[in-house]
Amino acid sequence: MALLKIENLSKNFGALKAVSGVSFEVRKGQIFGIAGPNGSGKSTLFNIITGVPFSATSGAVWFNGQSISGIAAQKICHLGLARTYQRETAFDSLTAYQNIALGAVFGPGEREATGAATLEERVCRAAELVELDRARLARKASELSIFERKQLMLASALVMEPKAMLLDEPASSLTKPEIAETIRIIRNINARGIAIVLIEHVLPVLLSLSQRLLVLNHGEMLRLGAPDDVVRDEQVIAAYLGKRGARDAEAA
Amino acid sequence: MTAETVLYILVSGVVLGSLYALMAVGLALVWTTLGIFNFAHGMFITLGAYFAWTVADGNGLGWGLAAGIAFSVAALAALGCLAEAVLVRPFLKRDNLVLVAVITTLAAATFLENATLLSRGGRSKQLAPLAEGNISMFGIGLSAHEAAIVVIAPLILYSVWLFLQRTRTGSALRAIAQNQEAALLAGIPVARLYALSFALAASLAGLVGIFLGGIKFMSPSMGTDPMVKALVVVIFGGIASISGPIRAAYVIGLLEAVCIYSIGIYWTQAALFVVMIAVLMIRPTGLFGGQRA
Numbered sequence: 001m002a003l004l005k006i007e008n009l010s011k012n013f014g015a016l017k018a019v020s021g022v023s024f025e026v027r028k029g030q031i032f033g034i035a036g037p038n039g040s041g042k043s044t045l046f047n048i049i050t051g052v053p054f055s056a057t058s059g060a061v062w063f064n065g066q067s068i069s070g071i072a073a074q075k076i077c078h079l080g081l082a083r084t085y086q087r088e089t090a091f092d093s094l095t096a097y098q099n100i101a102l103g104a105v106f107g108p109g110e111r112e113a114t115g116a117a118t119l120e121e122r123v124c125r126a127a128e129l130v131e132l133d134r135a136r137l138a139r140k141a142s143e144l145s146i147f148e149r150k151q152l153m154l155a156s157a158l159v160m161e162p163k164a165m166l167l168d169e170p171a172s173s174l175t176k177p178e179i180a181e182t183i184r185i186i187r188n189i190n191a192r193g194i195a196i197v198l199i200e201h202v203l204p205v206l207l208s209l210s211q212r213l214l215v216l217n218h219g220e221m222l223r224l225g226a227p228d229d230v231v232r233d234e235q236v237i238a239a240y241l242g243k244r245g246a247r248d249a250e251a252a
Numbered sequence: 253m254t255a256e257t258v259l260y261i262l263v264s265g266v267v268l269g270s271l272y273a274l275m276a277v278g279l280a281l282v283w284t285t286l287g288i289f290n291f292a293h294g295m296f297i298t299l300g301a302y303f304a305w306t307v308a309d310g311n312g313l314g315w316g317l318a319a320g321i322a323f324s325v326a327a328l329a330a331l332g333c334l335a336e337a338v339l340v341r342p343f344l345k346r347d348n349l350v351l352v353a354v355i356t357t358l359a360a361a362t363f364l365e366n367a368t369l370l371s372r373g374g375r376s377k378q379l380a381p382l383a384e385g386n387i388s389m390f391g392i393g394l395s396a397h398e399a400a401i402v403v404i405a406p407l408i409l410y411s412v413w414l415f416l417q418r419t420r421t422g423s424a425l426r427a428i429a430q431n432q433e434a435a436l437l438a439g440i441p442v443a444r445l446y447a448l449s450f451a452l453a454a455s456l457a458g459l460v461g462i463f464l465g466g467i468k469f470m471s472p473s474m475g476t477d478p479m480v481k482a483l484v485v486v487i488f489g490g491i492a493s494i495s496g497p498i499r500a501a502y503v504i505g506l507l508e509a510v511c512i513y514s515i516g517i518y519w520t521q522a523a524l525f526v527v528m529i530a531v532l533m534i535r536p537t538g539l540f541g542g543q544r545a
Contacts, residue, residue: 052433073436082437089434091427093493098423105420106439156438 001065003028003195004049004081004164009059011041011048011219018044019056020219024212026164031186031196033210033227035203037240041219042199043086046166050076050083064163078109080163086172086199088149090141090156096148097137100126100155107160126159127151129192130185147178154185164195171202183208203241203249207231215240259392261509267398269505270405274460275482276489276497277412278453283491284429285449288353292335293457294479295364296328298472300458301465302368303327305379317380321462325455332454335360336447344443368472379465397466408459409498412452416494425449481508481524488528490541499540 002025011019019041026032034042048056052073061068063081071079082103091099100123117125127137132151136144141152150170157165170186171179183205190196190209200206206213206227213227217239223230230236231249241249275297282290301324306312308320339356343349381397382404388394416422425445428435436442457475464474481504489500507527511520531539 050437052436074439074441077437077439085434089431091423091430091434093426093430094423101420102423102427102435102440103438106424106441109439160439 001028002026002062003030003064004197005062006049007060007062009045009048009061010057011044011054012057017219019048019216022059022216022219022221024214024221024224026195026197026212028163029190029193029195031190031198031209031211033206033213034197034199034216035201035206035213035240036216036222040216040240042216043168044219045216046083046168046197046199049166050081052076074106075109077103077107077160077162080161081166082107082157082160082162082164083166084150084153084157084168084170086168088146088153090144090149090152092140092142094141095138096127096132096141096144096152097123099141099152100137100159103156104159122159123155126155129158129188130154131181147174147181150174150182151185154189158189158194162194164197165189166197166199168199169201170198171200171205179205203231203245207249256392257513259390261513262506263389263392263394263398263402264512265506265509266402266502267505268508269502270401271460271463271478272481272485272505273409273498273501274405274456274463275478276485276501277409277494278456279479279482280486280489280491280494280497281425281449282453283486285425286336286340286353286446288340288350289357289483290335290450290453291354291357291479292339292360292364293357293453293482294475294477295361295368296332296454296457297461297464297475297478298368298470299331299364300324300328300461301379301470301474302372302377302461302472303458304462305377305465305470306372308380309377311377317382320379321459324458324462328454328458329451332451333447335454336450340446340450341443365472372472374471376469376471377465378469379462381466382463397463401463405463408456412456413494413498421445421448484524484528488531488539490535490538493540496538496540500538503539 004026006022006024009019009022022045036042047054049061055070063079068076068079101119104119104122124134127134130151132148132155136148141149144152171182174182179202186196186209198206198209210227213230214224215222215230215236222239223233223236231241231246237246279290279293303324304320307315307323308317339360340353343352346352382400383396385396386393387396387399416426424440427440428442428445432442460478485501485504486497488504489496504524508520508524511523515523
């Protein structure tokens with residue numbers, strides 16, 4: 001059964017169709033990649049899936065067998081759906097620890113998924129899983145490096161014990177070693193049975209992780225399928241990858 | 253200028269600063285969490301004094317000042333929740349919320365001011381002071397009431413600071429102020445915390461009303477002038493942190509005391525605005541703004 005089911009989802013801003021008729025399914029524990037040129041509606045898609053800051057114009061989102069269109073925003077994570085942002089978003093004046101703790105306290109809602117673990121144990125476990133140095137937890141989020149802020153964002157989502165995570169360009173503006181670490185971290189998260197929907201421009205990340213790949217163009221679905229097939233698709237090469245990108249994709 | 257004069261100016265500056273700080277913190281709290289300016293804040297001050305008077309004074313229920321303060325603070329908290337539910341919540345989804353909130357809170361302020369005038373009359377009233385008598389310190393006389401304000405205000409401010417820094421709810425409030433979207437997706441009950449920040453701000457304003465009511469005569473419009481000062485303080489100090497307005501409040505209080513002594517009360521307000529404009533030209537994020545804390 002699909003964990004996350006997107007049905008004919010559309011978002012219009014006036015005459016602009018930011019997302020148009022997008023449908024796909026993500027199974028439990030799957031890594032689902034989304035690619036496309038800038039402005040193709042990838043982040044908007046995440047926004048309308050969660051309904052924050054705006055909801056879809058039409059279409060439906062099902063999560064864990066339940067329609068979540070129109071559900072109160074703060075309840076989304078209670079159901080087990082978390083997201084990260086393209087920009088390293090954190091509550092800057094709070095310490096890294098406080099950032100993660102907020103998710104731990106408010107995130108799971110009524111779910112009794114945590115067993116007997118204390119708040120501190122849960123925060124530290126989340127930090128450990130994303131390989132965020134424990135010594136950095138006492139620092140203010142604003143004092144962390146870009147990579148650490150990305151790790152913090154993942155830990156804050158992870159601590160809510162989600163069933164699925166929507167990751168918006170987790171590898172952007174990172175160095176090569178950091179990207180390699182990010183891939184490892186996402187694999188570790190996924191190994192805990194958490195489904196991942198991954199928006200990414202960094203092709204090696206996308207191709208080494210995704211089991212299914214969707215390419216968006218002008219808000220519409222250009223191609224959906226196995227990653228190897230998708231990157232060889234003529235339309236995908238023309239609209240997004242370009243000839244050189246396609247060669248890189250082959251290499252990856 | 254004698255040493256006594258300097259001391260006198262200092263003390264009256266600190267008294268003013270204490271009151272401004274209590275007001276400004278509430279104003280800043282609502283401003284940062286909801287992103288709106290609450291023009292009814294001045295009426296919370298007025299009502300704080302009138303509620304306390306109604307319960308405490310012999311012409312009202314006559315239950316004494318302690319009961320009056322307790323009732324007033326509780327009533328203001330409830331009123332704060334109500335104000336949020338009626339004046340802000342119905343318009344949260346609108347793009348022009350900031351503008352709508354200006355109108356709804358101004359309307360509420362006008363309504364409440366005239367309701368107070370109608371129900372309590374225009375005749376000036378005065379609340380009993382927190383403490384009777386005078387104390388003399390370093391050769392200057394000071395009313396015990398003002399001395400109590402100088403001691404109590406920082407304690408209250410410190411408790412608010414502790415609440416914001418050390419508790420989960422406080423962290424959640426700060427989180428909302430910084431990124432509402434991310435706060436929502438972290439499961440923080442944003443709407444409930446909006447009500448809480450309004451309630452907290454209203455209670456603090458109510459206390460200011462009670463303190464003021466023991467210094468000056470009460471009138472239905474007694475909150476207006478302090479609210480304008482609090483606005484100056486908040487802009488002057490920067491709203492990025494809770495400590496910015498507090499520090500600015502004491503700076504403004506002292507400045508005002510110096511101005512009143514040197515150029516007279518008539519020009520004081522103008523001088524404050526000149527200083528505020530000058531500060532903003534050099535530091536647009538406010539004197540203590542620029543970094544979030």
